[in-house]
Amino acid sequence: MDVLAKVKSVTALRRTSNESGEAEQPPQKLGMVVDMTESSFMATLLPVVGMNEQDRHRYSRPEFLYFSEEETELSSDHTVRPVLCPKFPTKMPAYCGYAEAINAGKTLKNEDMASAKRLRIIQHGYNAVEAVELGEERSPLNVEGRKPLDEPLLIADNVSSDESDSPPYADAAFFGIFDGHAGSGAALMGAYHLSQHIVNRLGSVVEALIQLDKRESISSKKCPITSPVTVSSLVTGALETAFLDMDEQIQQEKQSWRISGGCAAITAFFLFDKLYVANAGDCRAVLLTSHGVKQLSTDFNPSQERKRLQFLAYKQPELIGNCFSRLEYNRYLNKKDLKGSVLYRDWYMDGWAVKTVTENDIPPPLICERRKKYRLLNTIGVSRGFGDHHLITVDDKIPIKPFLSAVPEVQVFDISSLDVLTDRDVLVLGSDGLWDVLSNERVGEIVNSVLENSESDDHLKYTIAAQELVIAARGNPSGTGKWTLTGGGQASTDDITAFVIPLKYAIGQPSDEDDDDDEEMLK
Numbered sequence: 001m002d003v004l005a006k007v008k009s010v011t012a013l014r015r016t017s018n019e020s021g022e023a024e025q026p027p028q029k030l031g032m033v034v035d036m037t038e039s040s041f042m043a044t045l046l047p048v049v050g051m052n053e054q055d056r057h058r059y060s061r062p063e064f065l066y067f068s069e070e071e072t073e074l075s076s077d078h079t080v081r082p083v084l085c086p087k088f089p090t091k092m093p094a095y096c097g098y099a100e101a102i103n104a105g106k107t108l109k110n111e112d113m114a115s116a117k118r119l120r121i122i123q124h125g126y127n128a129v130e131a132v133e134l135g136e137e138r139s140p141l142n143v144e145g146r147k148p149l150d151e152p153l154l155i156a157d158n159v160s161s162d163e164s165d166s167p168p169y170a171d172a173a174f175f176g177i178f179d180g181h182a183g184s185g186a187a188l189m190g191a192y193h194l195s196q197h198i199v200n201r202l203g204s205v206v207e208a209l210i211q212l213d214k215r216e217s218i219s220s221k222k223c224p225i226t227s228p229v230t231v232s233s234l235v236t237g238a239l240e241t242a243f244l245d246m247d248e249q250i251q252q253e254k255q256s257w258r259i260s261g262g263c264a265a266i267t268a269f270f271l272f273d274k275l276y277v278a279n280a281g282d283c284r285a286v287l288l289t290s291h292g293v294k295q296l297s298t299d300f301n302p303s304q305e306r307k308r309l310q311f312l313a314y315k316q317p318e319l320i321g322n323c324f325s326r327l328e329y330n331r332y333l334n335k336k337d338l339k340g341s342v343l344y345r346d347w348y349m350d351g352w353a354v355k356t357v358t359e360n361d362i363p364p365p366l367i368c369e370r371r372k373k374y375r376l377l378n379t380i381g382v383s384r385g386f387g388d389h390h391l392i393t394v395d396d397k398i399p400i401k402p403f404l405s406a407v408p409e410v411q412v413f414d415i416s417s418l419d420v421l422t423d424r425d426v427l428v429l430g431s432d433g434l435w436d437v438l439s440n441e442r443v444g445e446i447v448n449s450v451l452e453n454s455e456s457d458d459h460l461k462y463t464i465a466a467q468e469l470v471i472a473a474r475g476n477p478s479g480t481g482k483w484t485l486t487g488g489g490q491a492s493t494d495d496i497t498a499f500v501i502p503l504k505y506a507i508g509q510p511s512d513e514d515d516d517d518d519e520e521m522l523k
Contacts, residue, residue, distance in 0.1 A: 030375070035182065056253055056259045061084070078104060081103075085098065097498075101496045105493075107495075112433070112496075115191040121206050169206065174195045174198065176190065177430070180261055186261050186263040189246070189249070194243070194246045200245075201245070208234065243386075261391070265279075266429060279297040285297045286428045287427055288447055296413060313366055319399075337361075379400070384404060418503075426500050428501075430443075431494075433495050436494065437491055447500060449468075450464050462502055466500045
Protein backbone atom coordinates (compact mmCIF):
# COMPACT_ATOMS: atom_id res chain seq x y z
CA MET A 1 0.00 0.00 0.00
CA ASP A 2 1.36 3.40 -0.96
CA VAL A 3 0.69 5.78 1.93
CA LEU A 4 1.63 8.68 -0.33
CA ALA A 5 -1.20 8.02 -2.76
CA LYS A 6 -2.92 11.20 -1.65
CA VAL A 7 0.19 13.30 -2.00
CA LYS A 8 0.47 14.86 -5.43
CA SER A 9 3.50 14.18 -7.57
CA VAL A 10 5.19 17.54 -7.87
CA THR A 11 7.35 18.42 -10.82
CA ALA A 12 8.23 21.52 -12.74
CA LEU A 13 9.75 22.38 -16.12
CA ARG A 14 13.05 24.10 -16.62
CA ARG A 15 14.35 27.15 -14.85
CA THR A 16 16.51 29.79 -16.45
CA SER A 17 18.14 32.26 -14.15
CA ASN A 18 18.18 36.00 -14.65
CA GLU A 19 18.62 37.33 -11.14
CA SER A 20 20.12 40.56 -12.38
CA GLY A 21 16.64 41.73 -13.33
CA GLU A 22 15.04 41.05 -9.97
CA ALA A 23 15.34 44.56 -8.62
CA GLU A 24 16.78 47.93 -9.39
CA GLN A 25 20.30 47.89 -8.04
CA PRO A 26 21.44 50.54 -5.56
CA PRO A 27 24.56 52.59 -6.28
CA GLN A 28 26.84 50.20 -4.41
CA LYS A 29 27.11 46.53 -5.28
CA LEU A 30 26.34 43.75 -2.85
CA GLY A 31 29.44 42.63 -0.98
CA MET A 32 30.54 39.09 -0.26
CA VAL A 33 31.87 37.14 2.71
CA VAL A 34 34.61 34.56 3.03
CA ASP A 35 35.35 31.98 5.71
CA MET A 36 38.86 32.64 7.04
CA THR A 37 39.42 28.97 7.86
CA GLU A 38 38.88 28.07 4.20
CA SER A 39 40.72 31.01 2.68
CA SER A 40 44.37 30.58 1.79
CA PHE A 41 45.17 34.28 2.05
CA MET A 42 43.90 34.36 5.65
CA ALA A 43 45.31 31.01 6.76
CA THR A 44 48.23 32.55 8.60
CA LEU A 45 45.89 34.36 10.97
CA LEU A 46 44.45 31.16 12.45
CA PRO A 47 45.97 28.12 14.16
CA VAL A 48 45.53 25.36 11.62
CA VAL A 49 47.47 22.58 13.33
CA GLY A 50 45.32 19.47 13.41
CA MET A 51 42.64 20.97 11.18
CA ASN A 52 40.54 18.31 9.47
CA GLU A 53 39.52 19.02 5.90
CA GLN A 54 36.48 16.78 6.25
CA ASP A 55 33.02 18.12 6.97
CA ARG A 56 31.76 17.59 10.52
CA HIS A 57 28.56 16.11 9.09
CA ARG A 58 28.16 14.80 5.59
CA TYR A 59 25.57 16.70 3.58
CA SER A 60 22.16 15.06 3.67
CA ARG A 61 18.49 15.82 3.81
CA PRO A 62 16.57 15.46 7.11
CA GLU A 63 16.77 11.90 8.43
CA PHE A 64 13.00 11.60 8.77
CA LEU A 65 12.70 11.74 4.96
CA TYR A 66 14.49 8.35 4.72
CA PHE A 67 16.19 9.40 1.48
CA SER A 68 18.91 7.37 -0.18
CA GLU A 69 22.04 9.07 -1.51
CA GLU A 70 20.61 8.89 -5.02
CA GLU A 71 17.35 10.48 -3.92
CA THR A 72 19.26 13.19 -2.09
CA GLU A 73 21.17 13.93 -5.27
CA LEU A 74 17.97 14.13 -7.31
CA SER A 75 16.41 16.47 -4.76
CA SER A 76 19.05 19.09 -5.64
CA ASP A 77 17.81 19.54 -9.20
CA HIS A 78 17.50 23.32 -9.50
CA THR A 79 15.75 23.12 -12.87
CA VAL A 80 12.88 21.03 -11.46
CA ARG A 81 12.85 22.10 -7.81
CA PRO A 82 10.83 19.06 -6.69
CA VAL A 83 8.72 19.49 -3.57
CA LEU A 84 9.84 16.76 -1.17
CA CYS A 85 7.81 15.10 1.58
CA PRO A 86 8.60 12.27 4.03
CA LYS A 87 8.32 8.78 2.58
CA PHE A 88 6.35 7.65 5.62
CA PRO A 89 4.26 10.62 6.77
CA THR A 90 2.52 8.84 9.64
CA LYS A 91 5.88 8.04 11.19
CA MET A 92 6.51 11.73 11.73
CA PRO A 93 6.38 12.85 15.37
CA ALA A 94 2.86 14.06 16.22
CA TYR A 95 1.85 13.23 12.63
CA CYS A 96 3.35 16.57 11.65
CA GLY A 97 3.47 17.51 8.00
CA TYR A 98 6.72 18.49 6.31
CA ALA A 99 7.79 19.63 2.85
CA GLU A 100 10.79 21.33 1.28
CA ALA A 101 12.13 22.58 -2.04
CA ILE A 102 15.60 23.68 -3.10
CA ASN A 103 16.43 27.19 -4.30
CA ALA A 104 16.47 28.29 -7.94
CA GLY A 105 20.22 27.99 -8.38
CA LYS A 106 21.56 30.32 -5.71
CA THR A 107 23.61 27.51 -4.10
CA LEU A 108 24.54 24.01 -5.21
CA LYS A 109 22.80 22.35 -2.26
CA ASN A 110 19.74 23.03 -0.13
CA GLU A 111 21.13 24.92 2.86
CA ASP A 112 17.94 24.54 4.92
CA MET A 113 17.92 21.67 7.41
CA ALA A 114 15.22 20.39 9.75
CA SER A 115 14.78 18.17 12.79
CA ALA A 116 11.71 16.47 14.29
CA LYS A 117 11.96 14.27 17.38
CA ARG A 118 10.09 12.91 20.36
CA LEU A 119 12.26 13.19 23.44
CA ARG A 120 12.31 11.73 26.92
CA ILE A 121 14.06 14.01 29.40
CA ILE A 122 15.34 12.28 32.55
CA GLN A 123 16.33 14.06 35.74
CA HIS A 124 20.05 14.34 36.38
CA GLY A 125 21.21 13.21 39.78
CA TYR A 126 20.07 9.61 39.34
CA ASN A 127 22.08 6.67 38.12
CA ALA A 128 20.26 7.00 34.83
CA VAL A 129 21.00 10.47 33.54
CA GLU A 130 20.77 10.01 29.81
CA ALA A 131 17.93 11.58 27.86
CA VAL A 132 16.73 9.24 25.14
CA GLU A 133 14.77 9.76 21.97
CA LEU A 134 11.43 8.01 22.12
CA GLY A 135 11.25 5.24 19.59
CA GLU A 136 14.86 4.23 20.12
CA GLU A 137 14.48 2.89 23.64
CA ARG A 138 11.10 2.61 25.36
CA SER A 139 11.71 -0.13 27.90
CA PRO A 140 11.62 0.79 31.62
CA LEU A 141 14.89 2.21 32.85
CA ASN A 142 16.80 -0.14 35.12
CA VAL A 143 18.27 1.90 37.97
CA GLU A 144 19.61 0.87 41.35
CA GLY A 145 18.86 4.04 43.21
CA ARG A 146 18.97 7.74 43.34
CA LYS A 147 21.85 10.10 43.75
CA PRO A 148 20.41 13.05 45.66
CA LEU A 149 20.65 16.49 44.19
CA ASP A 150 23.16 18.79 45.83
CA GLU A 151 20.46 21.31 46.77
CA PRO A 152 16.77 21.93 46.11
CA LEU A 153 16.08 23.81 42.91
CA LEU A 154 12.79 25.28 43.99
CA ILE A 155 13.17 28.69 45.58
CA ALA A 156 9.59 28.74 46.82
CA ASP A 157 8.11 26.26 49.30
CA ASN A 158 10.17 23.22 50.02
CA VAL A 159 8.58 20.17 48.44
CA SER A 160 9.75 16.66 49.09
CA SER A 161 11.17 14.94 46.03
CA ASP A 162 9.96 11.65 44.70
CA GLU A 163 12.14 9.12 46.51
CA SER A 164 11.26 6.14 44.31
CA ASP A 165 13.95 4.30 42.41
CA SER A 166 12.62 5.46 39.06
CA PRO A 167 14.03 8.84 38.04
CA PRO A 168 11.53 11.57 37.16
CA TYR A 169 11.14 12.14 33.45
CA ALA A 170 9.05 14.14 31.03
CA ASP A 171 8.19 13.48 27.39
CA ALA A 172 8.42 16.29 24.88
CA ALA A 173 8.17 16.96 21.17
CA PHE A 174 10.81 18.96 19.30
CA PHE A 175 10.77 20.51 15.82
CA GLY A 176 13.42 22.77 14.34
CA ILE A 177 14.33 24.54 11.10
CA PHE A 178 17.88 25.69 10.44
CA ASP A 179 18.23 28.07 7.51
CA GLY A 180 21.85 27.99 6.43
CA HIS A 181 23.89 30.58 4.58
CA ALA A 182 27.44 30.55 3.20
CA GLY A 183 27.31 26.76 3.44
CA SER A 184 25.23 24.03 5.09
CA GLY A 185 27.66 23.07 7.88
CA ALA A 186 26.13 25.10 10.72
CA ALA A 187 22.59 24.09 9.71
CA LEU A 188 23.57 20.42 9.83
CA MET A 189 25.13 20.92 13.26
CA GLY A 190 21.95 22.50 14.57
CA ALA A 191 19.75 19.75 13.18
CA TYR A 192 21.90 17.02 14.71
CA HIS A 193 22.81 18.51 18.08
CA LEU A 194 20.51 21.30 19.32
CA SER A 195 17.87 18.92 20.70
CA GLN A 196 20.51 17.19 22.82
CA HIS A 197 21.65 20.50 24.28
CA ILE A 198 18.03 21.22 25.20
CA VAL A 199 17.50 17.88 26.95
CA ASN A 200 20.82 18.27 28.75
CA ARG A 201 19.74 21.63 30.12
CA LEU A 202 16.26 20.44 31.04
CA GLY A 203 17.66 17.28 32.63
CA SER A 204 18.92 19.43 35.48
CA VAL A 205 15.46 20.77 36.32
CA VAL A 206 12.92 18.20 35.15
CA GLU A 207 12.08 17.14 38.72
CA ALA A 208 11.38 20.76 39.62
CA LEU A 209 9.35 21.14 36.43
CA ILE A 210 7.11 18.22 37.37
CA GLN A 211 6.54 19.59 40.85
CA LEU A 212 5.83 23.09 39.58
CA ASP A 213 3.51 21.83 36.88
CA LYS A 214 1.43 20.01 39.50
CA ARG A 215 1.23 23.17 41.62
CA GLU A 216 0.34 25.41 38.71
CA SER A 217 -2.37 23.03 37.52
CA ILE A 218 -4.18 23.15 40.88
CA SER A 219 -3.54 26.80 41.69
CA SER A 220 -6.46 29.23 41.72
CA LYS A 221 -7.04 32.95 42.04
CA LYS A 222 -7.47 32.43 45.78
CA CYS A 223 -4.07 30.85 46.05
CA PRO A 224 -1.87 32.17 43.24
CA ILE A 225 1.77 31.16 42.86
CA THR A 226 3.92 34.21 43.58
CA SER A 227 7.33 32.67 43.01
CA PRO A 228 9.22 34.03 39.99
CA VAL A 229 10.28 30.44 39.26
CA THR A 230 7.65 28.82 37.05
CA VAL A 231 7.55 26.00 34.53
CA SER A 232 7.71 28.51 31.70
CA SER A 233 10.66 30.39 33.19
CA LEU A 234 12.69 27.20 33.66
CA VAL A 235 11.99 25.90 30.16
CA THR A 236 12.68 29.31 28.65
CA GLY A 237 16.01 29.49 30.46
CA ALA A 238 16.92 26.00 29.27
CA LEU A 239 16.17 26.94 25.66
CA GLU A 240 18.12 30.20 25.88
CA THR A 241 21.22 28.53 27.29
CA ALA A 242 20.94 25.55 24.95
CA PHE A 243 21.10 27.88 21.94
CA LEU A 244 24.31 29.39 23.30
CA ASP A 245 25.66 25.90 24.01
CA MET A 246 24.99 25.00 20.39
CA ASP A 247 26.81 28.05 19.07
CA GLU A 248 29.76 27.36 21.36
CA GLN A 249 29.93 23.75 20.16
CA ILE A 250 30.14 24.94 16.56
CA GLN A 251 32.93 27.35 17.47
CA GLN A 252 34.91 24.68 19.30
CA GLU A 253 34.48 21.92 16.73
CA LYS A 254 35.27 24.29 13.89
CA GLN A 255 38.87 24.18 15.12
CA SER A 256 39.02 20.51 14.16
CA TRP A 257 36.37 20.07 11.48
CA ARG A 258 35.08 21.94 8.48
CA ILE A 259 31.77 23.54 9.47
CA SER A 260 30.78 26.02 6.82
CA GLY A 261 28.74 29.18 7.23
CA GLY A 262 26.02 29.93 9.71
CA CYS A 263 22.28 29.48 10.07
CA ALA A 264 19.14 31.06 11.42
CA ALA A 265 17.36 28.74 13.84
CA ILE A 266 13.78 28.35 15.03
CA THR A 267 12.41 25.57 17.22
CA ALA A 268 9.01 24.52 18.52
CA PHE A 269 9.18 22.65 21.82
CA PHE A 270 6.09 21.04 23.35
CA LEU A 271 6.25 20.16 27.04
CA PHE A 272 3.26 19.43 29.27
CA ASP A 273 0.49 21.64 27.88
CA LYS A 274 2.67 24.49 26.63
CA LEU A 275 4.32 25.39 23.35
CA TYR A 276 7.69 27.18 23.43
CA VAL A 277 8.91 28.84 20.24
CA ALA A 278 12.59 29.79 20.36
CA ASN A 279 13.78 31.90 17.46
CA ALA A 280 17.20 33.24 16.54
CA GLY A 281 16.89 34.47 12.99
CA ASP A 282 14.34 35.27 10.30
CA CYS A 283 12.43 31.99 10.21
CA ARG A 284 8.86 32.26 11.53
CA ALA A 285 6.24 30.40 13.55
CA VAL A 286 2.53 31.07 13.03
CA LEU A 287 -0.29 29.56 15.08
CA LEU A 288 -3.55 28.70 13.31
CA THR A 289 -6.50 28.05 15.62
CA SER A 290 -10.21 28.74 15.86
CA HIS A 291 -9.21 32.13 17.30
CA GLY A 292 -7.46 33.07 14.05
CA VAL A 293 -3.86 33.57 12.94
CA LYS A 294 -1.20 34.49 15.50
CA GLN A 295 2.51 34.98 14.84
CA LEU A 296 4.62 33.46 17.63
CA SER A 297 8.05 34.77 16.64
CA THR A 298 9.83 37.95 15.62
CA ASP A 299 11.59 38.16 12.26
CA PHE A 300 15.07 39.11 13.39
CA ASN A 301 16.94 40.79 10.56
CA PRO A 302 19.38 43.73 10.39
CA SER A 303 16.56 46.25 9.95
CA GLN A 304 14.51 44.92 12.88
CA GLU A 305 17.61 44.91 15.10
CA ARG A 306 18.91 48.27 13.92
CA LYS A 307 19.19 49.73 17.41
CA ARG A 308 21.12 46.79 18.85
CA LEU A 309 23.55 46.72 15.94
CA GLN A 310 24.08 50.48 15.92
CA PHE A 311 24.63 50.52 19.67
CA LEU A 312 27.29 47.83 19.31
CA ALA A 313 29.07 49.91 16.67
CA TYR A 314 28.72 52.95 18.93
CA LYS A 315 30.31 51.17 21.89
CA GLN A 316 32.99 49.45 19.80
CA PRO A 317 33.69 51.67 16.76
CA GLU A 318 36.75 49.59 15.93
CA LEU A 319 34.40 46.85 14.71
CA ILE A 320 33.60 48.86 11.58
CA GLY A 321 36.54 51.27 11.45
CA ASN A 322 36.26 53.74 8.58
CA CYS A 323 34.65 51.15 6.30
CA PHE A 324 31.04 51.75 7.34
CA SER A 325 28.91 54.39 8.99
CA ARG A 326 26.78 53.19 11.88
CA LEU A 327 24.02 55.70 11.07
CA GLU A 328 20.91 54.97 9.02
CA TYR A 329 20.03 57.51 6.30
CA ASN A 330 16.86 58.07 4.33
CA ARG A 331 18.79 57.82 1.04
CA TYR A 332 22.12 56.72 -0.35
CA LEU A 333 24.94 59.25 -0.09
CA ASN A 334 27.99 60.07 -2.20
CA LYS A 335 30.55 62.87 -2.30
CA LYS A 336 28.13 65.17 -4.13
CA ASP A 337 26.06 65.25 -0.93
CA LEU A 338 28.89 66.70 1.22
CA LYS A 339 27.77 69.71 3.26
CA GLY A 340 24.19 69.05 2.25
CA SER A 341 21.40 67.89 4.57
CA VAL A 342 20.17 64.34 5.15
CA LEU A 343 17.76 62.59 7.51
CA TYR A 344 19.37 60.05 9.81
CA ARG A 345 18.74 57.74 12.77
CA ASP A 346 21.16 56.52 15.44
CA TRP A 347 20.96 53.76 18.04
CA TYR A 348 18.88 55.78 20.52
CA MET A 349 16.36 57.11 17.97
CA ASP A 350 12.92 55.96 16.89
CA GLY A 351 12.30 59.06 14.78
CA TRP A 352 14.41 60.92 12.23
CA ALA A 353 16.57 64.03 12.59
CA VAL A 354 18.51 66.26 10.20
CA LYS A 355 22.30 66.49 9.97
CA THR A 356 24.90 67.98 7.66
CA VAL A 357 26.65 65.36 5.52
CA THR A 358 30.36 64.93 6.36
CA GLU A 359 33.09 62.63 5.12
CA ASN A 360 32.17 60.16 7.88
CA ASP A 361 28.73 59.73 6.34
CA ILE A 362 29.95 58.74 2.86
CA PRO A 363 30.97 55.12 3.62
CA PRO A 364 28.19 52.54 3.23
CA PRO A 365 25.80 52.41 6.20
CA LEU A 366 26.06 49.57 8.71
CA ILE A 367 22.61 48.40 7.60
CA CYS A 368 21.43 48.86 4.04
CA GLU A 369 18.86 47.49 1.63
CA ARG A 370 20.17 45.37 -1.21
CA ARG A 371 18.13 43.22 -3.61
CA LYS A 372 14.91 43.78 -1.67
CA LYS A 373 16.51 42.63 1.57
CA TYR A 374 18.14 44.48 4.45
CA ARG A 375 21.77 43.49 4.92
CA LEU A 376 24.38 43.89 7.61
CA LEU A 377 27.79 45.19 6.49
CA ASN A 378 26.47 45.19 2.92
CA THR A 379 26.66 41.39 2.86
CA ILE A 380 24.65 39.20 5.21
CA GLY A 381 20.87 39.28 5.58
CA VAL A 382 20.62 37.91 9.14
CA SER A 383 21.39 39.27 12.60
CA ARG A 384 20.92 36.17 14.79
CA GLY A 385 21.76 32.49 14.50
CA PHE A 386 24.50 29.90 14.85
CA GLY A 387 27.97 29.79 13.32
CA ASP A 388 29.64 32.46 11.17
CA HIS A 389 32.52 32.51 13.63
CA HIS A 390 35.18 33.10 10.98
CA LEU A 391 33.22 34.95 8.31
CA ILE A 392 34.68 38.28 7.15
CA THR A 393 33.69 40.73 4.45
CA VAL A 394 35.80 40.20 1.35
CA ASP A 395 36.42 43.86 0.57
CA ASP A 396 37.13 45.26 4.03
CA LYS A 397 38.03 42.14 6.10
CA ILE A 398 35.42 43.07 8.73
CA PRO A 399 34.46 40.12 11.03
CA ILE A 400 30.74 39.31 10.89
CA LYS A 401 30.33 37.36 14.13
CA PRO A 402 30.62 40.24 16.66
CA PHE A 403 27.33 41.62 15.31
CA LEU A 404 25.44 38.32 15.34
CA SER A 405 23.67 36.87 18.37
CA ALA A 406 22.78 33.26 19.11
CA VAL A 407 20.38 34.30 21.88
CA PRO A 408 16.82 33.31 20.94
CA GLU A 409 13.60 35.08 21.70
CA VAL A 410 11.31 32.56 23.42
CA GLN A 411 7.55 32.99 23.20
CA VAL A 412 5.24 30.74 25.22
CA PHE A 413 1.74 29.68 24.29
CA ASP A 414 -0.48 27.88 26.78
CA ILE A 415 -2.33 25.30 24.68
CA SER A 416 -4.80 24.68 27.50
CA SER A 417 -6.08 28.23 26.95
CA LEU A 418 -7.91 27.02 23.85
CA ASP A 419 -11.54 26.26 24.64
CA VAL A 420 -11.54 23.17 22.44
CA LEU A 421 -8.46 21.58 20.90
CA THR A 422 -9.20 20.09 17.50
CA ASP A 423 -7.24 18.45 14.71
CA ARG A 424 -7.35 21.78 12.83
CA ASP A 425 -5.33 23.69 15.43
CA VAL A 426 -1.79 23.73 14.06
CA LEU A 427 1.56 25.50 14.22
CA VAL A 428 3.23 26.39 10.93
CA LEU A 429 7.01 26.58 11.13
CA GLY A 430 8.82 27.86 8.05
CA SER A 431 12.07 29.27 6.74
CA ASP A 432 12.13 32.72 5.18
CA GLY A 433 11.82 31.16 1.74
CA LEU A 434 8.18 30.56 2.64
CA TRP A 435 7.38 33.85 4.36
CA ASP A 436 9.15 36.08 1.83
CA VAL A 437 6.28 35.53 -0.61
CA LEU A 438 3.35 34.28 1.52
CA SER A 439 1.67 36.32 4.24
CA ASN A 440 0.53 34.80 7.53
CA GLU A 441 -3.06 35.12 6.35
CA ARG A 442 -2.37 33.42 3.01
CA VAL A 443 -0.63 30.56 4.78
CA GLY A 444 -3.66 30.22 7.04
CA GLU A 445 -5.97 30.07 4.02
CA ILE A 446 -3.94 27.33 2.34
CA VAL A 447 -3.64 25.18 5.45
CA ASN A 448 -7.27 25.62 6.48
CA SER A 449 -8.44 24.72 2.99
CA VAL A 450 -6.61 21.39 3.16
CA LEU A 451 -7.74 20.60 6.69
CA GLU A 452 -11.37 21.52 6.02
CA ASN A 453 -11.51 19.11 3.10
CA SER A 454 -9.94 16.18 4.95
CA GLU A 455 -11.33 13.62 7.35
CA SER A 456 -10.55 14.23 11.03
CA ASP A 457 -8.73 10.90 11.34
CA ASP A 458 -6.72 11.37 8.13
CA HIS A 459 -3.27 12.15 9.51
CA LEU A 460 -1.81 12.51 6.02
CA LYS A 461 -3.55 15.87 5.68
CA TYR A 462 -0.76 17.65 7.55
CA THR A 463 1.78 16.47 5.00
CA ILE A 464 -0.51 17.58 2.18
CA ALA A 465 -0.91 20.99 3.84
CA ALA A 466 2.87 21.42 4.16
CA GLN A 467 3.28 20.38 0.56
CA GLU A 468 0.68 22.87 -0.63
CA LEU A 469 2.50 25.66 1.23
CA VAL A 470 5.81 24.89 -0.46
CA ILE A 471 4.14 24.55 -3.87
CA ALA A 472 2.51 27.95 -3.42
CA ALA A 473 5.75 29.65 -2.35
CA ARG A 474 7.88 28.00 -5.04
CA GLY A 475 5.42 28.89 -7.79
CA ASN A 476 5.89 27.82 -11.39
CA PRO A 477 8.51 28.50 -14.05
CA SER A 478 7.52 31.22 -16.49
CA GLY A 479 8.49 31.92 -20.05
CA THR A 480 10.84 34.66 -18.90
CA GLY A 481 12.91 32.20 -16.87
CA LYS A 482 11.63 33.31 -13.49
CA TRP A 483 9.49 31.45 -10.98
CA THR A 484 6.13 33.15 -10.56
CA LEU A 485 3.29 32.80 -8.09
CA THR A 486 0.01 31.35 -9.31
CA GLY A 487 -1.75 34.67 -8.84
CA GLY A 488 1.11 36.66 -10.36
CA GLY A 489 4.25 38.15 -8.88
CA GLN A 490 7.68 36.72 -8.23
CA ALA A 491 7.82 33.41 -6.36
CA SER A 492 10.49 32.42 -3.86
CA THR A 493 13.86 31.53 -5.36
CA ASP A 494 15.25 30.64 -1.92
CA ASP A 495 15.29 27.26 -0.18
CA ILE A 496 11.80 26.63 1.23
CA THR A 497 11.01 24.53 4.31
CA ALA A 498 7.69 24.11 6.10
CA PHE A 499 6.30 22.13 9.06
CA VAL A 500 2.58 21.86 9.81
CA ILE A 501 2.36 20.59 13.40
CA PRO A 502 -1.00 19.61 14.93
CA LEU A 503 -1.15 20.79 18.55
CA LYS A 504 -3.46 17.94 19.50
CA TYR A 505 -0.86 15.29 18.79
CA ALA A 506 2.20 17.32 19.78
CA ILE A 507 1.07 17.45 23.43
CA GLY A 508 -0.44 13.95 23.38
CA GLN A 509 1.97 11.66 21.60
CA PRO A 510 0.55 8.86 19.40
CA SER A 511 1.05 5.34 20.71
CA ASP A 512 3.43 2.86 19.15
CA GLU A 513 0.52 0.92 17.70
CA ASP A 514 -0.28 3.83 15.43
CA ASP A 515 2.97 3.23 13.55
CA ASP A 516 2.45 -0.47 12.84
CA ASP A 517 1.65 -0.05 9.15
CA ASP A 518 4.71 2.07 8.50
CA GLU A 519 6.92 -0.33 10.46
CA GLU A 520 5.94 -3.05 8.01
CA MET A 521 6.84 -0.83 5.08
CA LEU A 522 10.34 -0.32 6.39
CA LYS A 523 11.10 -4.07 6.51
